[in-house]
Amino acid sequence: MNERVGLLKQLQNQLNINFKNPSLLDEALTHRSVLRGNKKGIAHNERLEFFGDAVLKLILSEYLYHKYPAYDEGELSKLRSQFISDRFMTIMAKELQLSDVIHVSYGEKKAGGQFRDRILADAMEALLGASYLDQGLAITKEWFLTMFETVKEESQDLELTDYKTELQELCQKKDGILPSYTLIETTGPQHDCTFHVQGMIKLNDTDIIVSASGKTKKDAEQKTAQALLKAIEDSLR
Incomplete structure (x- = not known):
């Protein structure tokens, strides 16, 4: 003490x-x-x-x-x-x-x-x-x-981008259909667990589904949003 x-x-x-x-x-x-x-x-x-x-x-x-x-x-x-x-x-x-x-x-x-x-x-x-x-x-x-x-x-070189907000703004500019995030599972011990999140968005009548993991639910959702942005970018090429 x-x-x-x-x-x-x-x-x-x-x-x-x-x-x-x-x-x-x-x-x-x-x-x-x-x-x-x-x-x-x-x-x-x-x-x-x-x-x-x-x-x-x-x-x-x-x-x-x-x-x-x-x-x-x-x-x-x-x-x-x-x-x-x-x-x-x-x-x-x-x-x-x-x-x-x-x-x-x-x-x-x-x-x-x-x-x-x-x-x-x-x-x-x-x-x-x-x-x-x-x-x-x-x-x-x-x-x-x-x-x-x-x-x-x-911390200038660190990645601090808010991908969820960026994705939401992009969706609103398109057709107003927002992405969804679902916690699939949590693995590992309680004191050091990993969150697995699935994200889905509809683009041109096609469902784009990705998943990502992180040490917090927020981090997993951010990584999922980043993956969705990448998938959208690839589909528009």
Whole structure:
């Protein structure tokens, strides 16, 4: 426990903030798996993750609005979706080394759960929510956007495209028939499962069906949408 207190202090130093209510920070970095041992009175981070998701959208919406004055609503939405994605939040969480300080159950830790993208992305959003509640919007924006600019620069070569949105916009321009996504199966152990998704779209009275896999359902759907876009492109050649 003393080691965790020290790690939480290091994180605050890294962000250049000092939590007035340290229990909020502790909650933000506590995964719900700790409740499996029936530990009463322990709060996990799902509520803060929910709140932090809204804070993230607020900060990035304002940032993008001022950063790209020539972009219309659709272009801003597409750009924002890239930066609020699980993948980008995971990159930011790794930059802060949140895996070192996330409190997970013994079993989850033994399985390497603290390194899972989903857990890291959720913790990053929960941290934002906790910072907003404890420090306010101005201070939260300051540390987050400073870090965001750095990570964005370092991540320029990464694939952050929102293929689902791109595919949906293409379908609406065509005939309004939207793609469908179906979770076919989930394989592997619970702590490290793989999601298999099938996607279908009708084009010129022909059903195009593809499938893809990912470590989260969202990732699998994105890869499926990417495959559908490729299939449509090939069919139009």
